[in-house]
Amino acid sequence: MARQAGPATEPGSPATCSAPVQLRLEATQLVVPPFRIGPPNRRYLQPSHLRIDLSHLETDLYRVVAVQNFWIEDRNPDLTESLAGVFLARRRADGAWEEPENWPVECRTLGLLGYIDLRDPARPLLAPP
Amino acid sequence: MIANTSRRSFDVIEITNEMPLNRTGGVGTVIDNLISGFAAEGITALWYLTDHGYDDAQIDEILARFPNVAVGPVEALDHFSAPVSHIHSYQQNPALTSYLTGRNSVCTIHSLLALEETSNNVRLGGAVAWQERLIADSACAVVLSRAERANYLALGYERLNPRVRVIHNGVRRPPGFRAPRGKRVLGFCGRLVPRKHPEYVQMMLNETGFEDCRVLIAGRGFSPYARNLIRDHDIDSRVEFLGWCAGERLEAFFDSIDMLAVPSIYEPFGLVAVEAAARGIPVVCTAIDGLTEVLGEHAFYCADTGFAAFRSAMIEWLAAPPDALAARCRDARNRYERRFTDRMMGRRYRRLFSALSR
Numbered sequence: 001m002a003r004q005a006g007p008a009t010e011p012g013s014p015a016t017c018s019a020p021v022q023l024r025l026e027a028t029q030l031v032v033p034p035f036r037i038g039p040p041n042r043r044y045l046q047p048s049h050l051r052i053d054l055s056h057l058e059t060d061l062y063r064v065v066a067v068q069n070f071w072i073e074d075r076n077p078d079l080t081e082s083l084a085g086v087f088l089a090r091r092r093a094d095g096a097w098e099e100p101e102n103w104p105v106e107c108r109t110l111g112l113l114g115y116i117d118l119r120d121p122a123r124p125l126l127a128p129p
Numbered sequence: 130m131i132a133n134t135s136r137r138s139f140d141v142i143e144i145t146n147e148m149p150l151n152r153t154g155g156v157g158t159v160i161d162n163l164i165s166g167f168a169a170e171g172i173t174a175l176w177y178l179t180d181h182g183y184d185d186a187q188i189d190e191i192l193a194r195f196p197n198v199a200v201g202p203v204e205a206l207d208h209f210s211a212p213v214s215h216i217h218s219y220q221q222n223p224a225l226t227s228y229l230t231g232r233n234s235v236c237t238i239h240s241l242l243a244l245e246e247t248s249n250n251v252r253l254g255g256a257v258a259w260q261e262r263l264i265a266d267s268a269c270a271v272v273l274s275r276a277e278r279a280n281y282l283a284l285g286y287e288r289l290n291p292r293v294r295v296i297h298n299g300v301r302r303p304p305g306f307r308a309p310r311g312k313r314v315l316g317f318c319g320r321l322v323p324r325k326h327p328e329y330v331q332m333m334l335n336e337t338g339f340e341d342c343r344v345l346i347a348g349r350g351f352s353p354y355a356r357n358l359i360r361d362h363d364i365d366s367r368v369e370f371l372g373w374c375a376g377e378r379l380e381a382f383f384d385s386i387d388m389l390a391v392p393s394i395y396e397p398f399g400l401v402a403v404e405a406a407a408r409g410i411p412v413v414c415t416a417i418d419g420l421t422e423v424l425g426e427h428a429f430y431c432a433d434t435g436f437a438a439f440r441s442a443m444i445e446w447l448a449a450p451p452d453a454l455a456a457r458c459r460d461a462r463n464r465y466e467r468r469f470t471d472r473m474m475g476r477r478y479r480r481l482f483s484a485l486s487r
Contacts, residue, residue: 070372072151073151075374076378079369082370106349108351
């Protein structure tokens, strides 16, 4: 019987993503389609298909978090739009979800896109937030 | 090694980790203005990119966008010749110090890493020792302001290399000048690191007289401190983090702000203050290091580096009548025109290169 990946009752920050982002799995890759989230006067744009290789990750449950991307130089003159990206978060030893702000990746949490369960490496599972 | 030129002999070889594309700091901006400043002065430079963090697509873009670029390891520098090499590297590489041995070389110290450590309260590992070795191995060290030369001497670096010159940075003329501006949009531009105090301008939003203001922040780096600051001060809806801005976005930022805050506790030059002065943007800043050399009498200076002093300077800016603001901004622009254009920077380096080549 297929396991359910979505830990909807798990503690953590609430999902704030304003539009569902259709994550999908292709073999050992997580595919994140282009997305745009946030209110009309402050939009965060991830313009390309992201393919994240999951094969090197530890077996665990991960949160897929949309973040504002401070790492890439942005030349878009529309100041109401900013670049977005994706951060995969695990639980820390104290049980709390890791947050992108705590890492030197220069990102700011925007919202939760979903969960990915790699506890069984042979059968990765996706679940909505 | 890959190059977009068949030429092998140049007036100078510029050795850098960064070009004006997806810059990791201010060095890329300086390179951008050196390219135009050298061109205006008739200096033919090779831009040698090494120990960089670019991917293949970015390298392709750099090679397509900028003339006379080569990308490769330090060991391949011998394919090219020039009477002077000019180093901007901050990546540790022993091959570079070997390359410098016996050559006419200038290293520009864009910031003193020993002071970056203390002002940001971080440890930079072996980077400080690396910079000191680079200074010692170069024929001449360049710092960006007289204040920075004083810092150089205070650190005892004269023992490493007594040949130290001050060459101010310069920037290209911007597309427009507009002064006076309004009193609503407060700006900050730079890395979000402790020494630059990006929180000060945000904290102003809860001060009397600033209730209708908002803050635009252009710069990289985000931290739990930044997150908690906007939450704890309940200013999330009035602070916009624009990310790491470049090109048209940076120009849109400058066009949108009514003032620029630079409340740093260490600023070897203050490139962003020059960029603001050139555009007619009034600057509220600390009276430290390069900032006073850049802005002269034409800024709103804080009495010290604390928030209370910054608040007083911001209140002075807010109270300034439009005519007085316009005059101050015109004077700052004139100072920029006289001292801090890209061409003037290129000329100062040309003179230094000539002196070293004799």
